[in-house]
Amino acid sequence: MLPLARFRVEDDSMSPHLEPGDFVVVNRWAYRFRPPLTGDVVVVRDPEVPGRFLVKRIFQISPEGLVGLQGDNTARSRDSRAFGPVGKEAVVGKVWLRLRP
Amino acid sequence: MSPLHSIARVFDRIAPAPAAYAHCDIPCGIYDPHHAQMAAHTVVRMIDLINQLEKPGPGATPEQRQEYMAKLSRYVLVKEQHAEIAKHEVRVLWGDYFKPDHLKTFPELHDLVWMALKAGSKARQEVNLQAAEELLKATNEIAVVYWKTKGLETVRAKAPYPTERETVYPKFH
Numbered sequence: 001m002l003p004l005a006r007f008r009v010e011d012d013s014m015s016p017h018l019e020p021g022d023f024v025v026v027n028r029w030a031y032r033f034r035p036p037l038t039g040d041v042v043v044v045r046d047p048e049v050p051g052r053f054l055v056k057r058i059f060q061i062s063p064e065g066l067v068g069l070q071g072d073n074t075a076r077s078r079d080s081r082a083f084g085p086v087g088k089e090a091v092v093g094k095v096w097l098r099l100r101p
Numbered sequence: 102m103s104p105l106h107s108i109a110r111v112f113d114r115i116a117p118a119p120a121a122y123a124h125c126d127i128p129c130g131i132y133d134p135h136h137a138q139m140a141a142h143t144v145v146r147m148i149d150l151i152n153q154l155e156k157p158g159p160g161a162t163p164e165q166r167q168e169y170m171a172k173l174s175r176y177v178l179v180k181e182q183h184a185e186i187a188k189h190e191v192r193v194l195w196g197d198y199f200k201p202d203h204l205k206t207f208p209e210l211h212d213l214v215w216m217a218l219k220a221g222s223k224a225r226q227e228v229n230l231q232a233a234e235e236l237l238k239a240t241n242e243i244a245v246v247y248w249k250t251k252g253l254e255t256v257r258a259k260a261p262y263p264t265e266r267e268t269v270y271p272k273f274h
Contacts, residue, residue: 010123012123015123055123081201
C-alpha cells in the first residue's frame with residue numbers, strides 16, 4: 001500500500017481551511033509510528049455512510065484512543081458532535097498537502 | 102490556477118480521486134418544529150372526526166355501513182401517517198438539530214422528546230384524544246426550546262385550524 005492518497009474535497013464544513021474543489025494528499029502511514037494528535041486534519045471513513053470518506057479536524061483523543069472529530073466550520077458540520085468519536089481504525093490518514101485551484 | 106492543482110486535476114482525469122466530504126447535512130441547518138406541530142394537529146383533528154362520526158345502528162343499510170367504513174378507514178389512515186410524521190420530525194430535530202450544548206441549557210429536552218415519541222406511538226395505536234393532545238403539547242414545548250436556541254421568544258395562541266388547540270409560534274419582532 002502506497003503511503004500517499006489523493007482526495008477531492010466536497011462541501012464546506014472545513015471552510016476556510018479546505019474548500020470544495022481543493023485536492024488533499026493524505027499520508028496513510030502518518031500514524032504508524034506516532035498516535036493521532038488533536039489539531040490534525042484527517043480523512044476518515046464515514047461511520048454513518050459506508051464507503052464514504054470525511055475530512056475533519058481532530059479535536060479530542062479519549063483515553064481509550066477514540067478520535068473526536070469536528071469541522072472547522074462548526075455551524076455547518078456534521079461530525080462527532082452528532083455521531084460520536086470514531087475508532088483509530090476508521091482514520092485513513094493525515095492530510096499532508098492541500099492543493100487549491 | 103496553481104500548478105500543483107493543475108497536475109492534480111490531470112491525475113484526477115486519469116484516475117479520479119475519491120471524494121472526502123467536509124460533510125454537512127444537506128440542506129444545511131434548515132429545521133423547523135412547525136412540521137411536528139402541524140402533524141400533531143392533524144392527529145388531534147382525525148381523532149375528533151372519528152369521535153364525531155355517526156356509527157351505523159342495527160337498522161343501517163349496507164350503503165350506510167360502507168360509507169361509515171370508508172370514512173373511518175380514511176381518518177384512521179391519516180391519523181397513523183401523521184402520528185408517524187410527527188415522530189419523524191421530532192427525531193430529526195433531536196438527532197440532527199439539537200447539540201450537546203443545547204441539552205446543557207435545556208436539560209428538559211430529553212423528557213420532551215421522550216414524551217412526544219411515546220404519545221405519538223399511543224396516538225397511532227389507539228383512538229385516544231388524550232394521547233394526541235399530549236403529542237401536540239410535547240411538540241409545542243419542543244418548539245419553545247427550539248426558538249429559544251434561535252434567540253427568539255414565543256407566543257402561545259389558539260391555532261387557526263379546526264382543532265383550535267393552543268400552539269406555540271415564534272415572535273419574529
